[in-house]
Amino acid sequence: MEAVKHIHEDTVIISASKGIEQERLLTVSAIINEITAARGRSSQDRVFAREVIDKRPTAVTLAAKNQDIALLLQEVFNTDYFRVYTHSDVLGVELGGGFEKRYRHSLRICDGMGLGHSARAALITRGLSEITRLGESMGADKRTFSGLSGLGDLVLTCTGPLSRNYSVGVKLGQGQKLSGILSATKSIAEGVATASSAYGLSIKMGVEMPIVEQVYEVIYKEKNPADAVSTLLSRTLRSEF
Amino acid sequence: MEAVKHIHEDTVIISASKGIEQERLLTVSAIINEITAARGRSSQDRVFAREVIDKRPTAVTLAAKNQDIALLLQEVFNTDYFRVYTHSDVLGVELGGGFEKRYRHSLRICDGMGLGHSARAALITRGLSEITRLGESMGADKRTFSGLSGLGDLVLTCTGPLSRNYSVGVKLGQGQKLSGILSATKSIAEGVATASSAYGLSIKMGVEMPIVEQVYEVIYKEKNPADAVSTLLSRTLRSEF
Numbered sequence: 061m062e063a064v065k066h067i068h069e070d071t072v073i074i075s076a077s078k079g080i081e082q083e084r085l086l087t088v089s090a091i092i093n094e095i096t097a098a099r100g101r102s103s104q105d106r107v108f109a110r111e112v113i114d115k116r117p118t119a120v121t122l123a124a125k126n127q128d129i130a131l132l133l134q135e136v137f138n139t140d141y142f143r144v145y146t147h148s149d150v151l152g153v154e155l156g157g158g159f160e161k162r163y164r165h166s167l168r169i170c171d172g173m174g175l176g177h178s179a180r181a182a183l184i185t186r187g188l189s190e191i192t193r194l195g196e197s198m199g200a201d202k203r204t205f206s207g208l209s210g211l212g213d214l215v216l217t218c219t220g221p222l223s224r225n226y227s228v229g230v231k232l233g234q235g236q237k238l239s240g241i242l243s244a245t246k247s248i249a250e251g252v253a254t255a256s257s258a259y260g261l262s263i264k265m266g267v268e269m270p271i272v273e274q275v276y277e278v279i280y281k282e283k284n285p286a287d288a289v290s291t292l293l294s295r296t297l298r299s300e301f
Numbered sequence: 302m303e304a305v306k307h308i309h310e311d312t313v314i315i316s317a318s319k320g321i322e323q324e325r326l327l328t329v330s331a332i333i334n335e336i337t338a339a340r341g342r343s344s345q346d347r348v349f350a351r352e353v354i355d356k357r358p359t360a361v362t363l364a365a366k367n368q369d370i371a372l373l374l375q376e377v378f379n380t381d382y383f384r385v386y387t388h389s390d391v392l393g394v395e396l397g398g399g400f401e402k403r404y405r406h407s408l409r410i411c412d413g414m415g416l417g418h419s420a421r422a423a424l425i426t427r428g429l430s431e432i433t434r435l436g437e438s439m440g441a442d443k444r445t446f447s448g449l450s451g452l453g454d455l456v457l458t459c460t461g462p463l464s465r466n467y468s469v470g471v472k473l474g475q476g477q478k479l480s481g482i483l484s485a486t487k488s489i490a491e492g493v494a495t496a497s498s499a500y501g502l503s504i505k506m507g508v509e510m511p512i513v514e515q516v517y518e519v520i521y522k523e524k525n526p527a528d529a530v531s532t533l534l535s536r537t538l539r540s541e542f
Contacts (some may be wrong), residue, residue: 117416117530119423121541134538143423143534145541175358181456182360182384185449192447203542206433206447208426215422215456289358293384297375300362300386301444 064095072129078158080257085264087154119143121208123153145208152204155195159205160213162258163187165229165275167217169285172233179289183271184214190262190269197265237282256280270295305336313370319399321498326505328395360384362449364394386449393445396436400446401454403499404428406470406516408458410526413474420530424512425455431503431510438506478523497521511536 067073073096077088086094122137122144124130130146138144147153166183192205204210231241259276262269270292277283308314314337318329327335363378363385365371371387379385388394407424433446445451472482500517503510511533518524 116419117423117534118419119427138538140531140534145539147541177457178357178359181453182358182449184456185453186360188447188452201542206429206452207541208423211429211447211452212422212426215425216418290381293358293381297379298386300388300448301442 067096072133074133075154078154078161080158080261082257085257085261087151089150089154117141117143119145119208119212121145121147121153121212123147123150123209125150147204147207149201149204151198152195152200152202153209155191155198155200156205156207156210157213159188159191159210160217162191163214163271164217165232165279166271168227168229169233169275169278169288172230173285173289174233175289187271188214190267190271194261194265194267194269197267198261232278233285235285238279308337313374315374316395319395319402321399321502323498326498326502328392330391330395358382358384360386360449360453362386362388362394362445362453364388364391364450366391388445388448390442390445392439393436393441393443394450396432396439396441397446397448397451398454400429400432400451401458403432404455404512405458406473406520407512409468409470410474410516410519410529413471414526414530415474416530428512429455431508431512435502435506435508435510438508439502473519474526476526479520 073092075088075092080087081091118141120137120142122130122133124133124146125148127146127148130148134144134146163184166187167180170179170183188205188211191210192202195205196202228238228241232238256276256279258269258272261267262272274283274288274292278285278288314333316329316333321328322332359382361378361383363371363374365374365387366389368387368389371389375385375387404425407428408421411420411424429446429452432451433443436446437443469479469482473479497517497520499510499513502508503513515524515529515533519526519529
C-alpha cells in the first residue's frame with residue numbers, strides 16, 4: 061500500500077506473484093488494479109504476471125494487456141539463457157502459475173496412499189482440466205493453461221521426487237486427520253488455505269472441480285482419502301473433453 | 302496381416318500402439334484401415350487408440366470415430382480403479398500417446414548436459430506446443446494433446462527419475478557422437494528412428510518444430526548439443542500462442 065504514492069502514470073508494474081487472496085478470492089493483478097484505481101491511477105494495462113524459475117536455460121511467459129509494454133519487457137528480460145514469450149492473458153497466467161500449488165495437496169495425499177505414478181499422472185491431467193474450466197469461466201484463455209504458466213509449472217513439480225514423508229498431505233493420505241497432524245507437529249497448515257480458496261472459487265463460479273472438492277473434503281471434513289478416491293473413480297462416465 | 306481373414310464386419314479392432322511407421326509416416330490406425338480396406342473391410346469407424354498404464358488407480362482415453370462403440374467399450378473396460386474417458390479424435394490420441402517417446406531424446410540430452418529441471422520443463426512444454434501444431438495440421442483436435450494421451454503420458458515420463466547415464470541421449474548430451482556411442486555399446490539405436498520420423502513429419506506437413514529439428518541435427522548431423530540449445534534460445538522472440 062505504501063508503494064502506491066510512488067507510482068506514476070507511466071510506471072510499469074510487474075507481478076511475479078501467484079495465489080488467490082483468501083477472503084475475496086482476488087488475483088494479485090486484481091488487487092493491484094484495485095489499489096491503483098483507488099488512487100486515481102488505473103493500472104489496467106500495466107499489470108504483469110511473470111513466471112520466474114531459475115538461471116539455467118528456461119522459458120517464461122510475460123503477460124500484459126498492453127502488447128507494446130509486453131514487447132518492451134520481452135526485449136528487456138530476454139537473455140541467451142532466459143527465453144521470454146509474450147502473452148495477453150494476464151488472468152490466465154496468474155491462475156495457471158498457481159495451478160501446481162493448488163493441486164499439491166492431491167499429489168501428496170496420493171503419494172501418502174502409495175497409489176503410484178499413474179494415479180499421479182491422472183490427477184494432474186484431470187486437475188489441469190479442472191483449472192482450465194475454472195479459468196475459462198473467469199474470462200481467461202484456455203490455451204494459457206497448456207503453456208509455460210500452467211503446464212510448465214506442473215512439469216517442474218512432477219520432476220521433483222515423490223513428496224516428503226513429513227508433509228501434511230502425505231500424512232492425510234496415510235489416514236491421519238488434519239487436527240491431529242497440526243497438533244502433533246506444531247507446524248502451520250502449509251498450503252491448507254489454498255485448498256480452501258480453490259474450493260471457494262469453484263463454488264463461486266459454479267464450475268465442477270471434483271479433485272478440488274475431494275481434497276477439501278479430506279482436509280476440512282475428515283473424509284477418508286480412500287473414499288475420496290472412490291468418489292473420483294465412480295463419477296458418471298463421460299467423454300474426455 | 303494374417304489376422305485380417307478373421308475380421309468380420311462387426312469386429313471391433315482396438316489399437317493400443319503408439320509410434321509412426323518409418324517409411325510412409327503412417328499411424329497404426331491408418332495402417333489398420335489400409336489393410337482392412339484392401340480386403341474390402343473398411344474399419345474406418347472401428348479403430349481405437351487406447352492408453353494403458355497399469356493396475357493402480359488410473360485414467361485412460363479411449364478414442365473411436367463411432368461414439369456408440371466408444372460408449373460400449375467404456376462400459377466394458379471401466380472398473381473401480383480404471384477410469385475410461387471417451388474421445389472421438391483417434392488420430393490425436395495416437396499422436397499424443399507417442400509424444401513422450403518423440404521427445405525423450407531431447408530430455409535425455411538435456412539431462413546429459415546437466416541443464417536441470419527448468420530447462421526440462423521448458424523443453425516439455427514447448428515440445429507439447431510443437432506436437433499440438435503438428436497434430437492440428439494433420440487434422441487432429443488440439444485439445445487432445447492437453448489430455449491423458451499427450452499431457453498424461455508426458456507427466457508419467459516426468460515423474461520418473463532423471464535419465465539413466467547409459468542412455469544414448471545422455472551420452473549425446475555429454476558430447477559423444479552417435480557413431481561412437483553405437484559402436485562402443487553395441488546397443489541398437491533405441492528410439493533414434495523415432496527422432497527421424499518426427500522430423501520427417503514436420504517437413505512433410507510444413508510445421509515448424511524447432512526442438513524436433515535440433516534433436517535431429519544433434520543425432521544425425523553431429524551438431525554440438527550446446528549449439529543446439531543456443532539455436533533454440535536465440536530464435537526470433539515471439540508470443541507464446
